[in-house]
Amino acid sequence: MKELHCPACGTPCVRVISGTSLIEKTLNRLSIFHVRCQLCTARFQARRPGNRVTSQAFDRREYRRLPANFAATLILDQPAAGGLVTDISMGGCALQATTTLTRGTFVKFVLHGPSGQGDINVDSAMICSVQPQSVGVKFLEFDPEDKQRMGQLILELLADQQAPPRISSRS
Ligand SMILES: [Zn+2]
Numbered sequence: 106m107k108e109l110h111c112p113a114c115g116t117p118c119v120r121v122i123s124g125t126s127l128i129e130k131t132l133n134r135l136s137i138f139h140v141r142c143q144l145c146t147a148r149f150q151a152r153r154p155g156n157r158v159t160s161q162a163f164d165r166r167e168y169r170r171l172p173a174n175f176a177a178t179l180i181l182d183q184p185a186a187g188g189l190v191t192d193i194s195m196g197g198c199a200l201q202a203t204t205t206l207t208r209g210t211f212v213k214f215v216l217h218g219p220s221g222q223g224d225i226n227v228d229s230a231m232i233c234s235v236q237p238q239s240v241g242v243k244f245l246e247f248d249p250e251d252k253q254r255m256g257q258l259i260l261e262l263l264a265d266q267q268a269p270p271r272i273s274s275r276s
Pocket of ligand 1: 111112113114115116142143144145146147
């Protein structure tokens with residue numbers, strides 16, 4: 106099958122979005138799919154032969170979450186919670202933190218990237234779930250420069266994912 110590429114940035118790191126509305130389901134039957142770029146967040150339509158999207162049917166997220174290990178802070182008027190990001194995509198992340206913030210709260214999100222790289226700010230983010238030990242955060246608005254740097258970080262995580270498995274020291 107011909108590989109899909111993002112028309113905006115050219116990357117093959119794209120993901121077919123499973124449609125839920127009647128119109129989308131009809132389009133899907135005609136082999137027309139909505140696709141979300143995993144790096145620049147562009148959304149576009151593509152035709153694919155056949156009618157199978159089985160490889161990701163188990164996961165309805167528009168963005169694939171990648172395992173991560175970064176510190177981050179949620180800011181309301183002042184820093185409100187901090188913790189470790191355990192998975193991340195351009196659409197949001199899971200943060201290991203305890204917080205009194207409630208679902209639906211709008212916050213600013215600051216990712217403290219790997220050493221040598223500055224913080225990445227998400228100007229507008231929303232708390233979308235709260236568990237005893239973790240918080241789900243949805244990213245809503247980036248500064249273009251921050252968005253680009255976040256895309257670069259996601260690309261690096263993707264490259265790590267696709268690297269051949271390292272030899273395990275376990276025998
Ligand atoms: Zn793109």
